[in-house]
Amino acid sequence: MEKKKVKLNILGLSYSQTQSGAYALVLAEEEGERRIPIIIGGVEAQSIAIKLEGLEPPRPLTHDLFLNFATAFKIQLIEVVIYKLEEGIFYSELVCLKDDELLRIDSRTSDAVALALRFNCPIYTYEDILTKAGIVLDLNEPPEAAANQPKATTKTTNPLGSKTIDELQELLNKAIESENYEKASEIRDEIKRRQK
Numbered sequence: 001m002e003k004k005k006v007k008l009n010i011l012g013l014s015y016s017q018t019q020s021g022a023y024a025l026v027l028a029e030e031e032g033e034r035r036i037p038i039i040i041g042g043v044e045a046q047s048i049a050i051k052l053e054g055l056e057p058p059r060p061l062t063h064d065l066f067l068n069f070a071t072a073f074k075i076q077l078i079e080v081v082i083y084k085l086e087e088g089i090f091y092s093e094l095v096c097l098k099d100d101e102l103l104r105i106d107s108r109t110s111d112a113v114a115l116a117l118r119f120n121c122p123i124y125t126y127e128d129i130l131t132k133a134g135i136v137l138d139l140n141e142p143p144e145a146a147a148n149q150p151k152a153t154t155k156t157t158n159p160l161g162s163k164t165i166d167e168l169q170e171l172l173n174k175a176i177e178s179e180n181y182e183k184a185s186e187i188r189d190e191i192k193r194r195q196k
Helices: 042-053 062-072 109-119 127-133 165-177 181-195
Strands: 005-015 023-029 034-040 076-086 089-098 101-108 123-126
Touching: 005 042, 023 042, 023 109, 034 042, 034 109, 034 127, 042 109, 042 181, 062 109, 076 109, 076 127, 089 109, 101 109, 109 123, 123 127, 165 181
Parallel strands: 076 123
Antiparallel strands: 005 023, 005 123, 023 034, 076 089, 089 101
């Protein structure tokens, strides 16, 4: 009997509270309340954030290159499956289609998610993995109870706060040109906050 697949959506990224220099990628089941926080590296987090933010780097990043390469050789990524959780590590595979042949390629989950965003394909896991790793974030719980959950860190002062929208746009363009996508993401967030 085949295991039940559950569709996941990307809920967001935040700084990891437990590992310095790492990020928590939070995936959410599409039809339910459970969330899966996955600790990923800064490079992969940056690649995912760029796509989530709709930023266009001047030159292709590694995951963009993979998309271009696969497209050139007519390989489609049709889905990503997080198929195993062992000792706190999530294992994923890329399910690809080439000339009507289905191929499964082992992948780190962070890379698989970055590629799913670029190929615009679904992300799945299995019910047993959600049961083991899924958490329900109670939005009504007191702040101290949520302290152990992944969350974005906030700075006490906002150096972008004194800039005009035009100045922010100029800084954003410079950050993208210099391939400083973390800074570009911060500036984009500030612009979005002002436009609300």
